[in-house]
Amino acid sequence: MEHMAEIVPDTNSQSLQHFISESDWDEREVLNQVAKEADAQLGGKEDSCC
Numbered sequence: 001m002e003h004m005a006e007i008v009p010d011t012n013s014q015s016l017q018h019f020i021s022e023s024d025w026d027e028r029e030v031l032n033q034v035a036k037e038a039d040a041q042l043g044g045k046e047d048s049c050c
Helices: 002-007 013-022 027-041
Strands: none
Touching: 002 013
8 A cells, every 4th residue: 555655646555445445436447447458468369378
């Protein structure tokens, strides 16, 4: 959390921890976005990953 707090403006590690552990958010959407970005970095073809 500390490293994220250094990059995200107007926040601190405590507020980020609260967001991750207590807020209602869909982690599946975040994981899907990370997968898309990783796939693009690996070539973006059907067999690039998995």
